[in-house]
Each structure stands twice: as C-alpha cells, then as structure tokens.
Amino acid sequence: MQLRCQQAELERALHQVSRAVARRSTLPVLSNVLLVADEGALRVTATNLEIALSVTLPADVLEPGQLSVRADVFSDFIGSLPRQEVTLTVSPGNTDLRVTCGTSKARIPGIPAEDFPTIARIGDQPPTAAVSTEVLREAIGQVVFAAATDDSRPVLAGVLLEFRGQELTLAAADGFRLSVRTLSLPQPAATDLAIIVPAKALGELARVVADGEETVHLLVTPNRSQVLARSGRLEFLSRLIDGSFPEFRQIIPKQWRTRVTVDREAFLAAARRAKIFAQSNNEVVKLQFLPGDSELDPGSMVVSAQAADAGDTEDVLPARVDGPEATIAFNGRYLTDVLSVAKATEIAIEMTSPNAAGVFRPVGDDSFVHVVMPMVIGTA
Template sequence: MMGLLAAWATHRQSIPDQQTVIRWRAMMRFSCLQENLARGLSIVGRAVSSRMSLPILSNILVATDAGRLRLSATNLEIAITCWVGAKVEEEGAIAVPARTFADFIATLPAQTLEIEADESKQTLRIQCGRNRANLKGNPAEDFPARVQPTAEKAIELDAAILRDMIAQVAFAAAPDMERPILAGVLAEFTADEVGTTTLALVAADSFRLSVRTQKLDHDLSSPMQIIIPARSLNEVARLAAETEQPIQMYVLKDRSQVLFRVNDVELVSQLVEGLFPPYKQIIPQSYVTRTVIATKDLQAAVRRASVIARGANNIVRLQMFAEDASGPSHMTVSAVAAELGDNVDDIDALVEGQSMRIAFNARYLLDLLEVVRTDNILLETSSPSSPGVFRPQGPDAADFIHIVMPMYVAD
C-alpha cells in the first residue's frame, strides 16, 4: 500500500502543469455563458442566509438537472431555485460559497465558461479564456433538499396584476418578525354563488390596513386562507417584473409552504401559522365627508409637508373645506414644528359633506400614494379620531382600499 502511495506521489511530481485537469476525478462537467450564470446567481443569491450557526446556508447549490444547470439557495424561510441553460457533459452537484462564487463570476468576461467539480477535493474548477480558477466547495448532500410541487392544479396568476397587488399591500405589513402574523400578508381565496374565484391580499401593522382584491380565472374547490411572509411576496414581485407569462402558485398544505413558479425560477416560502385578524371589521361602513383629490397634487403637498413634519412626530394635517359662500371646496395640507417652522399647501379638491380636519403620519400617506395608479384618489372621513379610508378613483381603478389610523393633534 505504501508503495502505491509513493508511486502516486512520484507521478504527481512529474506533471509539469499543476493546473492539468484530471478527468476521471470530475463528478460534474458543464459549459455555459457567463452572463446566464451571473444572472442566475443574482436571482438565487437573494435567498442566501448569513446564519453562522448553519454555514452550509451561505452556499449556493450548483447541480445538473435534465441537461440544464440548477442553482439553489435558501435561508430556511425562503428557497429560490433557478435553471440556467448549459451544455452538460457529466452529471453532478456541489455547494459553493455564494458570495465568492457570484463575485468571481461577475468579474469574468461575457464568454463561455468551462466548469467542473472535483469530488475528492470538493473543488469547483472554472475556466474562461486564459483564466483558470479553483473555488473550494462543500458536499452537495449537506445542502437542504429541494421542495417539489404537488400534483394539485396550479393557481395561475397574471404576472403584472400580481406584481401590482403585492406592491399595494406588502408595504403595510409589520417590518419585523416579532409579530409574525402581522409581518405576513393574508392571501384569501373565496368563491361567490356563481363560482367566480376572488383573491384578496391583506396586510396590516396596527396603524394601517391594505386590502387588494382581484377576480381569478380559476376553479376553487373550497375557500382557503394562508399567510405568506411579506418579504417572500416582495421577492415574488421582483421575479414577476421580469416576465409576461402567468405565474403558477402551488399551496403545499402538508408542508405549510407555498411555491411560486416564474419561468425558469421557483420560489418556495414557509407559511406563517396562526389566524389573521378579522380585517373586515376594521373597515368603516359609513362616512361624514368624502373628498376627491388629484393623486399627484396630494403626493406633492404631503412630500413638502413631510420635511417640516420631521420635527413634529411626522404629523401632517389635512383640512377639507366644503363649498360655501366664501368659495369652492378645497383642501389644505400642512405641518408645524416648533424648531423647524411651518408649511401650508392649498390644493383643489371635491368635498362632499361637512368640512373636516384630520392628521396622519406623513410616511404612511407617502407609502400609499406611491402605489395608487389612478389620477384621483378618494378619502372618506368620519371624525378627527376615526380611521381615514382611501380608495383609487377612476374608470380603471382596481379594487383597492387602504385604511390609515389618524394621529392625535391638540387644538
């Protein structure tokens, strides 16, 4: 045995080029375009974990799959898998540190890459033109297994509509996981008497509530409610921005997960366990004053007032004036801060009902106005201490409602 080892050592010393590829030791070999691999790494890289307690999660799994390259990353909350076109010569898999791999591939020119994995050394060898590199990796079997979609029929969602729905709702979810249910978005599937299926996305953070509904061309076997982390839906929206094809959604109830398929990308997210608050009870059913304002006018006025409001707990005051003998209806948007000064904007508005005043957090108003797609927005108010109800106004207005709790202002 020692003789064999000595002979192998002598053989290794006789090799003039230490970069020579020893083919029989490679467990995976493929070639692909640098730009395709870089894009795939960028997509899955958003799911890479920084948890030092589980070092394997800082890796990207590189594997061959039915003649293509499959890249996977997960932080145990979401997992993203992306398939990249490649010429596969030998099947295999290896886990590679994500940051090193992605950063290195990004520095290479837009050429064909020749890549192979060495099973004995857990090394990924990359050749691009006259550049050759060896990146240290980890055993593929240490990486979490990929979740497979069930045989159930997928729910198909229009990519542009889903992206818009997420944009109008996810921002209202709580920003931290201390309250996991409020950090999630309720996806509520219902069917009416004639069988029309409706999807409602709902988010709330105790200070505001956002509800967006959309009719679907999908037969629903039974009503369903799931809570998806808002961070996961934001990743879905990012993927949806790159396609015009329908997005397939699978609810994996037995695993408490949801899977979204977007072209050559799959995103799997854990679902949040628990019951979402009865949001319909929060939506006011009546109003005293209804005001219609140009969205851009209100947005500009609130943005100006928010500069002054920084010195006054971010409070912006809205005053609605009904038409009377002194002139037509209008609205003022103002802010006052003892150490900064004050600001008042007078803008056109159609006011129905009584004159009304109410104050809101400027950031909440700006978040809302950023996702309103119509030229006009409607505000319904009942009193200075009651929630304000905002809806888009116009023939193309989506079924979207946003509730904002008012802020107390001493007279």
C-alpha cells in the same frame, strides 16, 4: 459532474438567487449555492431557510452531478469571466469545483450536496393558482408596506393571501393602518384557502419574478407550511406564518360623514412638503376639508403641518367635498406611503370623525382600499 454553459446565463442565474444567500449564519452551507446538473440543464439554488430561490439554465451536461460552493467566491469569479463558454467539473470522490473559461481556470472547495437543505419544488404539480406577473407585483407593492416591521405579533409581520374562487385578496396591517388589494385570477384557484406570507419574503418575490414572464404559478404545499412560486426558469419558496389574520373586512368602515375627492399627484406633493415640517412634531399632518358654496366651487382641502422649531407649511388644493366641513390628522409617512402606491388619477378620503379611521380609495378602482388610524391634533 461535468457540464458546459454560457457565462452570461450563469452570471444572471447567480445574481437572481443571490438574494436568498445567508449573509450571516452559523451553518456554512447556507452561504453556498447548490449546483445540480441533470437532463440538459443546470439548476442553481440558494436559501437562508426563510426563502429559497432556484434558477434553471440550459447546459450541455456531460456527466450529471451536484455540489454546493461558496456563493460569493463563485459569483465574483464567474462575473469576472469573458462572455464565453464555461466548463464546470467535479471529479468523482472530490468536492472541489473546477471552473474553466478560455485561458482562465479556478478551483473552488465545495460542500457535498447532501448537506444542503432540501428545497421543495413545484415540478409537475398543478399549481394552486396562476396570477399575472405584472398584476401580482403591483398588488404586493400596494400592501406589503403596511405590514408590521417587528415580530411582537408574527401574523402582522406577514401578508394575508386569500384565495376564493377567481379572486385573490392580499391584506396587510400593522395595528395603525390596513391595506387591501383584490385581483382577478385567469382561472379559479384549485382550492379556497388563506395563508400568511412573511412581508419581507413577499417583497423579495416581487423583486425577483422575471419581467419577461407573463404568469406566476403559486403552489401552497399540502401541509400549508410553505408557498412556492414559479416564473419562467425561476422558482421561489417561502415559509408561511402560522396563525389567524385579523378579520380585516370588519375594520373597513362602511359609512362616511365627509368624503373628499382630490388629485392624487397634487395631494402627494403637498403631503411630502408637509412631512418636512411634521418630522419635528410627531409626524402630524393635518387635513381640513372645506365644502364649496356652489357647483362652480365644489370645495377645497388644506394640507398643513407645523412645529415650534421647524416652522409651518400649508397647501390649499381644489377638491370635491361631500358632507360637512371636517378636520383630521394622519402620520405624514402613512399619507405618502398610500398616495405613492395608489395608481388612480384621483383619490377619495372618507371619514366619520377626527378620532375614527380614515379610508382612502382610488377613484374608479374598487380593487384597492387603505385604512389609516388618525392622530391626535395637538399644538406645536
């Protein structure tokens, strides 16, 4: 193998795939990056067997070939080089990678490419769906935090991706809250199907998809064991979780008794203040909805928290209250989580009773809904 490429391009590619390098593994090859030189390009790949990342960069390939080398050593050395042309060479019958850049040289021992795991690629296959990069990243951010963080129920540690015609729905739940985001696809999906992607993997996808690329192409493998994504020169792969996701649409309450509309930023600020005190009282933040007595006084919402050893706090926010006076309590972190990802200026909270789930909906945006189970209101 022999090729020439630009140091800046190679450094960027190594940085992009670094998130898939296994940090602790009994298989040494998983701490490596795979270098494949062919047809005027160099492809750099890393995998930890949960996800894989590949980046292709332009290169002057004098002799095609492939080899895997230690990711940390190779990345650190390439990052230390000047912004000049880099030459990578592997002699026939040898597994040492020789790197040359200006007056700098290095020899890095490698492992034969045959020992590196086989990574599926989209290639020329028609994708299952194409999604706007910006919209997909926002949608992932609005649901991934609601997935379970333990593997006691594997399907809840994942995010459901449901392709139906020209709609893609993402849903995540941990048993205490449910987050659902629906987005429109530019073109109908190749087939209707539902898959469960590990939440951590989906979070990585949102981080690595290129800012400059407008579209992410998604492909579900025929055996539905993996999902691939391509954004520009980057390809991403994740295993899928086998199982059935809960019927989330049945969890969302269809009716409400009291509905409150409030400024989201003001509510978020008040919830953050309340959370300071709620930490000493099982994270309980209480919301009290007070209807107004005229059109000029539509009502208010009181956000409060108290703890015997920390003290107490209270914010009174102007709000439109429809229905009777009501009180409900939520985990303070759950409140700040949903208020941080909802993008609307105002948010509506719907409830039927203090012991039934509350529903959060951004006003004017039907694509996002969040359901949270209430907490028992006790005395500090």
